[in-house]
Amino acid sequence: MKNMEHLNRNDWFDRIAKHNNNRQYKAMFSSWVGGVVTDPALMLVPIDDHMVHRGDGVFEAIRVTAAGPYLLKPHLERLFASAEKISLKVSLNIGEISQVCENILEIAKIPDESSPGEGMLRIFISRGFGDFSPNPYTTQGSQLYIVAMSFTPLALEKYEKGVSLMISKEPVKPGRYAQVKSCNYLPNVMMKKEAIDKGYDFAMNLTAEGFVTEGPTENLLIVNSAGELVAPKFDYTLRGTTLVRTLELAEKLSQGMVSRVYLADLSVDDLRSAREIMMVGTTLGVLPVTKFENALISGGRPGPVAQQLHELLGRDMGLSYS
Ligand SMILES: Cc1ncc(COP(=O)(O)O)c(C=O)c1O
Structure with missing residues (x-):
C-alpha cells in the first residue's frame, strides 16, 4: 500500500467515528476499560483479546421488550454453563451480571417509553487480552463486554x-x-x-x-x-x-x-x-x-x-x- 498514513491518536479516533457510527448501538459496558460508553465509535475490544484471534470466548443475545429482558435467567445460566465447559472463569456472578445489564439498559434508554421499540443485549465473556497465543493461561484474565442495542423484529x-x-x-x-x-x-x-x-x-x-x-x-x-x-x-x-x-x-x-x-x-x-x-x-x-x-x-x-x-x-x- 503506497499512501499508508501514520496517524496520531486524534486522527485515528476521528476516522473510527466516521466508520463506526451505527445508531442502533446505544451503550456498551467493557470490563477492559472499566465503564460504560454510549458513543458507538468507542465500542471496541482489544485485538489481542483471545476472543478476537482464537474465538476463545462465550456469548449470549437476549431480547428486550417493554416487559424487560426476556428469559434473562436461562440465558445467563447458559452463559455460565458455556463458560464452565471451556474452563473460562467469570469474575462476576449471575446476579451481578443481571445488575450490570439493568444499568446498561437504563443508560441506553431501552425500552424507550416515548417510542417503545425493542432492544437486544449482547453479552460476551472473553478469555482476555495479553498476547496473541492460543494459550488460555497467558492472558490478564477474562473480560466482560455487554452491548445494549435497539432491535427490529423480522418483517x-x-x-x-x-x-x-x-x-x-x-x-x-x-x-x-x-x-x-x-x-x-x-x-x-x-x-x-x-x-x-x-x-x-x-x-x-x-x-x-x-x-x-x-x-x-x-x-x-x-x-x-x-x-x-x-x-x-x-x-x-x-x-x-x-x-x-x-x-x-x-x-x-x-x-x-x-x-x-x-x-x-x-x-x-x-x-x-x-x-x-x-x-x-x-x-x-x-x-x-x-x-x-x-x-x-x-x-x-x-x-x-x-x-x-x-x-x-x-x-x-x-x-x-x-
Ligand atoms: C447454534 C444455535 N442454536 C440455537 C439457538 C437458539 O437459541 P435461543 O433460543 O436461546 O436464542 C442459537 C441462538 O443463538 C444458536 O446460536
Whole structure:
C-alpha cells in the first residue's frame, strides 16, 4: 500500500467515528476499560483479546421488550454453563451480571417509553487480552463486554409467507462444542453463507448418523405426520432458551392441536413428511418453514401450530397482539 498514513491518536479516533457510527448501538459496558460508553465509535475490544484471534470466548443475545429482558435467567445460566465447559472463569456472578445489564439498559434508554421499540443485549465473556497465543493461561484474565442495542423484529411478511430451509453440507459440530455458545461460529457462518448462496433463508446440517440438528443460530421444531410436536435432542444442538420455553407454552395450544410434546432423533424423512416445520430462536420467535429443499411444507402456507406458538411466545415476551 503506497499512501499508508501514520496517524496520531486524534486522527485515528476521528476516522473510527466516521466508520463506526451505527445508531442502533446505544451503550456498551467493557470490563477492559472499566465503564460504560454510549458513543458507538468507542465500542471496541482489544485485538489481542483471545476472543478476537482464537474465538476463545462465550456469548449470549437476549431480547428486550417493554416487559424487560426476556428469559434473562436461562440465558445467563447458559452463559455460565458455556463458560464452565471451556474452563473460562467469570469474575462476576449471575446476579451481578443481571445488575450490570439493568444499568446498561437504563443508560441506553431501552425500552424507550416515548417510542417503545425493542432492544437486544449482547453479552460476551472473553478469555482476555495479553498476547496473541492460543494459550488460555497467558492472558490478564477474562473480560466482560455487554452491548445494549435497539432491535427490529423480522418483517411480518416472513411469518405470513413462511421461509425456506435446506440441508447443509457443513459437518456438524461435535456434541461438546454444539453445546457451548462460543465465539467460534465459523461452521454456523458457513452454513448461513451456503443458504444465502443457494437462495434459501436457512440451512441445517445432519449428524454422522443422519439426524437433523439446527440452523446457524436457531433450533428446529416440527409437527410430525402423527401430529406430535417434536424437536431434535439437545445432545447435538444448542439448548435453545426460546425452544425450551416454546415447548412449555405448547401446553396452552388449543385442544387437540398436538397429541404429544417431546425431543427425539429426527431424520430427513421425518422433516419431509412433517405437517409443519418451524425455526425457533431469540430473534425469530417461532418462524414457519413452508419450503424444505424442493418440497412445499404444509401446502406452502404457515401451519396453525406455528402461528399459535408464535403468538403464545409473543404474549409471554410482553408483546401485544391485537
Ligand atoms: C447454534 C444455535 N442454536 C440455537 C439457538 C437458539 O437459541 P435461543 O433460543 O436461546 O436464542 C442459537 C441462538 O443463538 C444458536 O446460536
